[in-house]
Amino acid sequence: MTVDSMASTRPRGDCVQLLTPEGERVTHPGYEDVDFSPEQVRGFYRDFVLVRRIDTEGTALQRQGELGIWASLLGQEAAQVGSGRALEPGDFVFPTYREHGVAWCRGIDPVNLLGLFRGVDHGAWDPAEMNFGLYTIVIGAQSLHATGYAMGMQRDGAEDAVLAYFGDGASAQGDVNEAFIWAGVFNAPIVFFCQNNQWAISVPLARQTRAPLYQRAQGFGFPGVQVDGNDVFAVHEVTKRALRGAREGNGPTLIEAVTYRMGPHTTTDDPTRYRIASEVEEWRLKDPIERVRVYLARNGLADQAFFDSVDEEANDLAASIRKRCIELPDPGPMRMFQQVYAEPSPTLERERAEYEEYLAGFEGSHA
Amino acid sequence: MGLKRFKLPDTGEGLTEGEVLQWLVEPGDVVTVNQNLVEIETAKAVVELPSPWAGTVRELYAEEGSTVDVGTPIIAIDVPAEADDADAGEGGPTSDFHDVAGEGSVPEENGRTSVLVGYGPKATSAKRRPRRSAAAAAAAPAAAAPTESVPAPVEMPAASVTVLAKPPVRKLARDLGVDLRSVTPTGPNGSVSREDVTAAAEAGAEPAPAAHGGPGLPMTVPANGWVPELSFDNAAREARIPVRGVRRHTAAAMVRSAFTAPHVTEFVTVDATRTMDLVRRLKTLPEFEGVKVSPLLLVAKAVLLAIRRSPIVNSRWDEQAQEIAVRGYVNLGIAAATPRGLVVPNVRDADALSLPGLAAALQHLTDVARSGRTPPADMQGGTFTITNVGVFGVDSGTPILNPGEAGILAVGAVREQPWVHDGQVVPRRVTTLGLSFDHRIVDGEQGSRFLRDVADFVEDPETRLFAWT
Numbered sequence: 001m002t003v004d005s006m007a008s009t010r011p012r013g014d015c016v017q018l019l020t021p022e023g024e025r026v027t028h029p030g031y032e033d034v035d036f037s038p039e040q041v042r043g044f045y046r047d048f049v050l051v052r053r054i055d056t057e058g059t060a061l062q063r064q065g066e067l068g069i070w071a072s073l074l075g076q077e078a079a080q081v082g083s084g085r086a087l088e089p090g091d092f093v094f095p096t097y098r099e100h101g102v103a104w105c106r107g108i109d110p111v112n113l114l115g116l117f118r119g120v121d122h123g124a125w126d127p128a129e130m131n132f133g134l135y136t137i138v139i140g141a142q143s144l145h146a147t148g149y150a151m152g153m154q155r156d157g158a159e160d161a162v163l164a165y166f167g168d169g170a171s172a173q174g175d176v177n178e179a180f181i182w183a184g185v186f187n188a189p190i191v192f193f194c195q196n197n198q199w200a201i202s203v204p205l206a207r208q209t210r211a212p213l214y215q216r217a218q219g220f221g222f223p224g225v226q227v228d229g230n231d232v233f234a235v236h237e238v239t240k241r242a243l244r245g246a247r248e249g250n251g252p253t254l255i256e257a258v259t260y261r262m263g264p265h266t267t268t269d270d271p272t273r274y275r276i277a278s279e280v281e282e283w284r285l286k287d288p289i290e291r292v293r294v295y296l297a298r299n300g301l302a303d304q305a306f307f308d309s310v311d312e313e314a315n316d317l318a319a320s321i322r323k324r325c326i327e328l329p330d331p332g333p334m335r336m337f338q339q340v341y342a343e344p345s346p347t348l349e350r351e352r353a354e355y356e357e358y359l360a361g362f363e364g365s366h367a
Numbered sequence: 368m369g370l371k372r373f374k375l376p377d378t379g380e381g382l383t384e385g386e387v388l389q390w391l392v393e394p395g396d397v398v399t400v401n402q403n404l405v406e407i408e409t410a411k412a413v414v415e416l417p418s419p420w421a422g423t424v425r426e427l428y429a430e431e432g433s434t435v436d437v438g439t440p441i442i443a444i445d446v447p448a449e450a451d452d453a454d455a456g457e458g459g460p461t462s463d464f465h466d467v468a469g470e471g472s473v474p475e476e477n478g479r480t481s482v483l484v485g486y487g488p489k490a491t492s493a494k495r496r497p498r499r500s501a502a503a504a505a506a507a508p509a510a511a512a513p514t515e516s517v518p519a520p521v522e523m524p525a526a527s528v529t530v531l532a533k534p535p536v537r538k539l540a541r542d543l544g545v546d547l548r549s550v551t552p553t554g555p556n557g558s559v560s561r562e563d564v565t566a567a568a569e570a571g572a573e574p575a576p577a578a579h580g581g582p583g584l585p586m587t588v589p590a591n592g593w594v595p596e597l598s599f600d601n602a603a604r605e606a607r608i609p610v611r612g613v614r615r616h617t618a619a620a621m622v623r624s625a626f627t628a629p630h631v632t633e634f635v636t637v638d639a640t641r642t643m644d645l646v647r648r649l650k651t652l653p654e655f656e657g658v659k660v661s662p663l664l665l666v667a668k669a670v671l672l673a674i675r676r677s678p679i680v681n682s683r684w685d686e687q688a689q690e691i692a693v694r695g696y697v698n699l700g701i702a703a704a705t706p707r708g709l710v711v712p713n714v715r716d717a718d719a720l721s722l723p724g725l726a727a728a729l730q731h732l733t734d735v736a737r738s739g740r741t742p743p744a745d746m747q748g749g750t751f752t753i754t755n756v757g758v759f760g761v762d763s764g765t766p767i768l769n770p771g772e773a774g775i776l777a778v779g780a781v782r783e784q785p786w787v788h789d790g791q792v793v794p795r796r797v798t799t800l801g802l803s804f805d806h807r808i809v810d811g812e813q814g815s816r817f818l819r820d821v822a823d824f825v826e827d828p829e830t831r832l833f834a835w836t
Contacts, residue, residue: 060417063415063417065377268379269379
């Protein structure tokens, strides 16, 4: 199938969809017995609203001069929350720089994400503790790190899996294709999760690939699955199965979550210069949150009080992260000597001493 | 917490300014956190700026249409104390937003001075902190340093980077207190060698020339046309001119044209003696009394007649419709240098005018333009332009199309030159015509034919007039 067919409500062919944009529960061959509890669906909805609120607050803070840049996830909430909630505690995530929703699912404090884009640190969470790697700005580089990590897990005999994120643009990177080869050849316990949001900055999907991305997996010798990336049910189930397969020794899976980046690539670009408004409007009708909201309301799984309480929670969260972001202290210049190397070295010590002396040469105290 | 001022942030990695497109609030409005205040257009995008605080708008500092430097306050908002705490819009001691009372870019403890996070703009945040050193006791600004004859400047003056010398030689010079600019270079490619530096050190380095003492531009240069009086900054050795008004418009139009329409320029040199004779004779006619008869008038006539024969040069590229719109009329633009800069007013339906009518229209248009009173409407809707670079004494150029037009003709100076006429080399009055055309629309064949028609008219106006009309 091609992306064009996503224009219709029901994707054709192999693309897995379990919840239509109209909030209608549907099935897909092989997925007939999938079920979600009301609690689980309300949980997805809460995640969605909070993550979107974090994201809009990030954009607002950037526009107010509080962040240097922000990469919005707007429109990709289902792809991120659906896959993030499919993880088991022992699984390890390698994100790009846009996985705010997955970070949320892993329990990362959103202020840590804001701090990175504010430029006060490079990510203030401990990857080993959170099982969530640092944001990787270099496109696709994390796919190789993830594959190596998965091969390490395999050699440790661990029954965990790695979930590696990347985008449609990264699919054209050498790193990603090399990662596919290694993961396939060594049967690594890894799930490659491609959020195909249709745009690599200003380059459309049609300039990245001729064939649908999920079909690439076949050439590398492992299965590829295409899923409606704005359908949290489908994303969750497909990811869960792929992770389970990896843990059970069945090797890698490539998941192509077909979604759409509703905002700019980052706050620095202007998408109206390279894509047409009607395309954005078309995807607005496929909003991942709205369909879950409709599903909850139509099936009597949530009342107005629930929706109101989630909105209120989102507002409180936004105010809290805004306040804490603005109060983040700027790091002193000496901090760069602390965390780059695990152990001190004579060269590092000398450079640190020289820099200290240099800073002391200015009037007024510093450092 | 009282009155707070929101400064224009850098909304996209390294921007230095933004244009205020539209205010979405006005004084007296009550705003909430993240309510959009204003639309700003930067070099990268049009963005809406949301309010960092809840409160009441007190004052807008920037008018719509104005360009504002990053870091400049654009709006004042009265923030009630309780709201300030509740919505957490304003932070604690490390907040980047200053109270108006504490205004003035006082550096904070951490060295950050402005509302900005991000990379580029340094106007408010990159002031050099003074070094703690003996020289600092003199308390003189850095610019004064090079005039001192003390041969021990610790920091090399910025200008020394223009002197060629290898890094070890630079270090040696610094160690010996030699100003590289005072050294006569003998090394390869005019570089300063190690020996040059040691020799200079032994001879005793001479004082460096003052920043503007030597040859080069004086400190101030009087105004010239649209270029205002230039005052050179001693340290930066640059003079800065704000880009606004006609300059801004011209720059935008030229860039738009140069990067959308592929230009081709052709030249032809012609004997304009007969045209000059005709100009002289026309001046005596009562029909032309009170109006200026110039070679430009006849070139304009030539263009109008040639357009009839090659209407394709009088057209425009309609990108949206993917069509070429060939005009059935000619609004003839004349590029004019004015005190405000370059303006291109046009004569409406110039092809419908008689020659005296055209002369009067051209004169009126240039008079108004020179006085700087050309209304914007007169500059819109042009279909073909003539630029008379000859008045500046030059022969030709490669003119850039006025956006939305397919052709522009440059008319050079008319000079008496040796020319082969009737088999003899004789002095003739010669000029050069340069035509640029939009190659999306006009090919070399059509462009050449048009230019040749204009040239033929200039060489022999009377016969062409009879032949073509």
